[in-house]
Amino acid sequence: MPGSDIAEAQRVVLGELPALPHLPELPARGPGADMIGRTGGLLVELPVELYAARWRVAPRPGKDLRRARDLMERDLDQLAEQAEEYAGPLKIQAVGPFTLASSVELPIGGRMLRDPGAVRDLAGSLAEGLRGHVEAVARRVPRASVLLQLDEPGLPAVLAGRVPTESGLGTYRAVEQVDVRALLGTVIEAAGVPTVVHCCAPDVPLELIRTAGAAGIALDLSLVTDLDSLGEALDAGLGLLAGAAPTTPPATTAPAGAARTSSPTSPATDRGPTSAQVADRVRTLWDRLGFPRRRLAEQVVVTPACGLAGATPAYARAVLTACRDAGRRLFED
Template identity: 70%
Template sequence: MTDQQQVPDQLAESTAATGPAWPWPAGAASGIGSMPGTDIAEAQRIVLGELPVPHLPELPGRGPGADLVGRSAGLLVELPVELYAARWRIAGRPGRDLRQALDLLERDLDQMTEQAGEFTGTFKVQATGPLTLAANVELPVGGWMLRDPGAVRELTESLAEGLRGYVAQVRRRLPRATVLLQLDEPALPAVLAGRIPTESGLGAYRPVESGTATGLLRTVVSAVDAPVVLHCCARDVPLELVRSTGAVAVALDLALVDRLDPVGEAIDAGLGLFAGAASTLPPPAGRGPSSAQVADRVRQLWDRLGFPRARLAEQVVVTPACGLAGATDEYARTVLTACRDAGRRLAEE
């Protein structure tokens, strides 16, 4: 077992022996990343005002470069990207599209610094992981990078270097905060199962072996000087693989958890859980979720797994099910408030 694989187990042992050792406070809540609208100053105010573990908001409504793929592709080192037919691809040299992505991120970091420069708690930033990027960024000659294992390795190493610098920059801007990095890997189960369609749509790329995927993710996790949460809002999240990457936690949509045993094994081994317990879209009629409803959803899962309640508030962070870019401003605030108050309820039990 490598040092990286031992991280969650060591955290669990430390927690049992000396009290909470997680890189977040007990009874914490956070967001997944995206928010509605185009006003980064307002989005950052909401996140800082509502969440014990605030994050740098992502506003994909601003267009290319603010989207999940473009924002992270802009962090690649010596692999410039550009838009072609509304898709991101590797470019021969830096151009306007890359400058736009970097300008948007710089603007967001400036707002973060202005509003959270003296923040002393845990602050989270997000980036797309290497496998999802490889399934959404094209080679210069066409086709997703996933088709070429050598290109995927190069992409991963470039991303690892870029994220190392990104985390270091956030830490300089927030010198009193603990920086937490969330790696978004929504395509991970599809990549492992060989369900990523080719550009023609008539076939699919070969599955990436579990060991290869683990190694790629571990390259990124081990490169950044920060705890890492791996987020996947899909079914069949490979939790054993997540554990082996060295991530300290996994972020899941609880509505998509079909099998309890893998979740229980991961938690028992010391993996933290970002529990996506509040719907990201309002119901057709009625109000958003209450804090009691969100807390009940987390509590019921925990009880079904059979763990003592005393561990829940320390090991679990309450979150929305996924990003909130498709919500209204009012609903997004309602959901974040419900998650915050649900975390407090769980901590008081």
């Protein structure tokens, strides 16, 4: 979410998404609130620190790790204050083991991805940390049913050997599917709650994610090209968080020689898509897959295409509203 006020962000989420709220992430607050630092703060016996604006494994816990953990603790306190009586599914997010391994560096240099042993250690540390995180959320909101989202935008690149080395002159060796499935499965099993894997990239390995134990997949619908694979995964029972609403408004272009009619922060650009437009995108995809409409509302949740941190607060709220109302439209079909 945009901004740096966790109390306001949590109010917006609980107000606009009363049936499936989440714990917001606010990367605008700086290091430790970014997705890598935030998840780094959850790791057990694997401290991280910032070095030259990058996260790396540290010899001992330091101020960067304390800041990440303090921010998370404040966020959980705010969640407890505002959602104490909430009953229903509640989503939390963390970076998955392979996107994390592609982002965090070893003390000697190079990303953790270069060392299979380091990746295994990272997955084990993350598994233990997420188990504790889920328990902490459940204690604060005892009537909620926790749903975990693992963000893995880097997973297709890891599998294809497309993660660049620091020099940019080469790439790291591809990780075998069997190893990815095993470590991802370890993390999912340890969390002990239904887990959705989010991947806003092309070539999402749907079957791998399903067989690793995920309950659902979160996708950007604009990047879906292989309908057969998606249909097979859905037919096997995988839930779909359908990213159908753009995370930023379309650019307004003026005719040549004319002045722009709106600025990036004007009310015109803060207006999100309508719920009918969002619902139509999901319905069209579902019909192309050939599934009966009655299954749509049972298996699909309507979401933004990805995170909303780059949007204005007004646009972010408008998108959440559109997704909520689109879901209601699809339920009533």
